[in-house]
Amino acid sequence: MKQSQLVHKNETLYFGLLVAASVLTVVLGIVFTIASLGIFLWVIGSILALSLFTHWLQIGYIRTNGVKVTERQFADLYQTYQRVGQEMGIRLLPDVYILQAGGVLNAFATRFFQKNMVILYSDVVELSRDGYTKEVEFVIAHELAHIRRNHVQKQWAMMLGGWIPFLGSAYSRACEFTCDRMAAHHIQDQAASKRALTILAIGGKLAKEVSEFDYLYEASRENGFIAKLSELLSTHPPLPKRIAAIATNAGETNVPVFKTAGYVKGSIIGTIVLSVIVNVAIVAWLFTSDGLTGFSEGFGSLDAMAEEPIQELAYNAATYEEFEALLADGADVNTQDLYGDTPLHNLLYNEGVDIDTVGLLLENGADVSLENEDGMTPAELAADSGQPTGIIELIQSYE
Structure with a gap:
C-alpha cells in the first residue's frame, strides 16, 4: 500500500487551511507593523522567541537527563528502531532518548534545528521486557511516521494560523490517525496495534483483561457537549477512537461507531463562527478606528519623552x-x-x-x-x- 493511501483524509485539508491562515496572519502582521511603527512586530517576535526558547530548554533537559539509545546502550531497541526506520524509508534516522516520566506511558517526536529526535518514556520501553515486543514496535513506528510525514517541521509553517478555533488541534488529531495507520501497516499486526493503544490507556498488566468491544462501546456513548469539546481542544484523538479507526481500516465488522449529537455539532459550529466574527471585528476596528494609531502614538510619546x-x-x-x-x-x-x-x-x-x-x-x-x-x-x-x-x-x- 502506498503511503498516500495511509494518510488521513483531513490531514492535507487542515494543513492547507492552516498555511493559508498563517499567510493571512503574516500579511496582516506586515500591515499592523507599519501602522504601529514596528510595535506589533516586536510583540509577535517576543512571543515567538519565548516559545522557541522554551522549546530549546525542553530539548536541553532531554539531552542532559535522558538516556540515548545507541549500539551499546539498549542495543535491542537500537536495532529495532534502525530496522523500522529503514523499512519506512527514513533516510536520516533521529536520535532516540529514553526518559523517566513518573509512570506515564507515552512517546513523542520533536526537532532541534535540523536534527529530529524521538523520546520514549521509560515505562513504554519496559513493556518490551514484559513480552510486548510488537506493541513497542508499533509505538516506535508511530513516532517515526511523524518524522516520515515531516509533521514536526510543518508546525512552523502553520503556527500563526492557530487563531482559527479548533483547527490546529484538528490537524494534529488527523496526523495521529495517519501515524497510527502507518505504524499498523508497518508491523502487519492489527491486534498488537490495537493492544498498544489499549496499553497507553490502562497499562500493560491490565490491558489483557480489557474487553475491546465494551471499551469502545462505552466510549462511543460519551457524545455530549463537554466530551466533544474536550476532544476538539485535544491534540490527540481519544484512544478508543484510534483503536476503532485501526479496526475499521483493517476491515473488521461490528466496530462501535463514534457519532456526535446534532445539538453538539450546532454548538461547536456556533462557537467557531462566533470566534471568527469576534476576530474579524477586532481587525476591522483596528483598521477603521484610531486603535493602531493611538497605540503607536502612545509609544511614540514615550520615545519622545525619553529623547x-x-x-x-x-x-x-x-x-x-x-x-x-x-x-x-x-x-x-x-x-x-x-x-x-x-x-x-x-x-x-x-x-x-x-x-x-x-x-x-x-x-x-x-x-x-x-x-x-x-x-x-x-x-x-x-x-x-x-x-x-x-x-x-x-x-x-x-x-
Missing part, C-alpha cells in the same frame, strides 16, 4: 549650568511629556530645587499657564509639592 534632554535634566534636578548650556543650544523650554508636564513642572517635583534654575527657565520663556494632565500649572504644582514661598512667588510673577 528630550531638557526633560531628563528636569527629572534629575540638574544644575543651573547644565540647563544654561542646553538652552543655549535651542532646547524647547515648553516641551511637554506624556503626562503634559513641561521641564518646569518636572523640576518642581524634586526637593531642594534651586530658585536660580527656576528663574533661568522662566527667563527663557517657560510658559507658566501650561497645565499638565492633572490640570495643574507650574505655580499650583509648586504649592502642592511644598516648594518654598520664594519659588512660588517667582513663578506667579510671570503670570
